[in-house]
Amino acid sequence: MPTAVALFTADLRLHDNPVLHAALRTGGEAVPLFVLDDAVRDAGFLVPNRAAFLVDCLHDLDAGLRRRGGRLVLRSGDLTEQVCRVAEEASAAEVHLAADVSGHARTREERLRRALGAAGRELHVHDTVVTAVAPGAVTPAGKDHFAVFTPYFNRWAGCALRTPLDPPRALAVPAPVGSLPIPSAASLAPGRPSPGLPAGGESRGRERLAAWLDGPLDDYAQGHDDLSRDATSRLSPYLHFGCLSATETVVRARGRGGEGADAFVRQLAWRDFHHQVLAARPQAAHHDYRPRGDRWRTDPQEIEAWRAGRTGYPVVDAAMRQLAHEGWMHNRARLLAASFLTKTLYADWRTGARHFLDLLVDGDLANNQMNWQWVAGTGTDTRPNRVLNPLAQARRLDPDGAYVRRWIPELAGVPGPAVHRPWALDAAVRRGLDYPDPIVDLDHALARFRAARGLD
Incomplete structure (x- = not known):
């Protein structure tokens, strides 16, 4: 009876999964395989938040497969070597994989295609999975x-x-194919995940x-x-x-x-x-999509204040603290935080993109990097020199200050929209706040950015 391998990557589901559906279409056995890829670990992409979410996903996927008579096969190491080894153990003629767009995904696909082809096996890549x-x-x-x-x-x-595909009703995994146990998150990425991280799966x-x-x-x-x-x-x-x-x-x-x-x-x-x-443009993950001739500033104290949510601009700081606590941030808050770093502080977008990837549970390379470039004005924004004023944005997006008070306990007692300008409060009130003054003057920062971009 024919056997195929369904290699899970960024498609950890049973519903509407063309990869798994194609592996099962012959009616034979299938190997649902996930490889803890050394290349992903070595690139620093498996950070505590995503490791914790991934482990949840693997447990949930395995449970769903077991309810249908199957199981998840887990391997660790070089992905190409592990897939070829599993295909050999299962006597599988085909391996099915979801298409993806990163440079790593393309390299993975080509290496796998060559190695499987040398062994007389076929690789089938499916789009509209991701x-x-x-x-x-x-x-x-x-x-x-x-x-x-x-x-x-x-x-x-x-x-x-x-048309979305139904999940499989049943599947069988070849008995000789062994599996590693699903590891703990800490063994994949040492460190504590964010306390407000959502459960995965x-x-x-x-x-x-x-x-x-x-x-x-x-x-x-x-x-x-x-x-x-x-x-x-x-x-x-x-x-x-x-x-x-x-x-x-x-x-x-x-x-x-x-x-x-x-x-x-x-x-x-x-x-x-x-x-x-x-x-x-796979190089846009790390290089300007549209270079603007920027000579980015590097001020370690300012960058650390931004990371820690201590810039003195409450809506920006609330966003950064939400990121640290939840491993997630509201989309509009992401734009504000990114604009503040790249245009108000005039720091390299790659610095911000790396920090986001260190914490975001949804740290998708395409969306993270291209959104950062969009805000920095080096990407696809048709208005590359727009600057989001954090005070004006706070008045529009958080008019009563509820978002700021939620994430900055130091300002919880400041009523209404006054929370967006704590430095303007009465001196006696300010003395009771453990909150910094602004690290930069907005008018000065705007003039600096405009000069750097040659707009004056």
């Missing part, structure tokens, strides 16, 4: 990718999506998606920028690890209809947009 629309599926005339979101979205919105992701679609989605268009309401889906970690299918999420959201669904689907399109940019 994204709803495959990178490169829509392109402008004469170019290999869209560099501006709106025309991309107009084409993306007209794409016919595949497909089961939790599907529960959260169902709850989101059953009401809160309807208000998304009006409330998604309001920091105090926290009216976003918080589905990004589950999409990043593939606990949820982007295709199924779009299809189900569209099925709800309404302004909220439209606005939410547009955000999912941004995710696909960044993947198609990085697919076409």
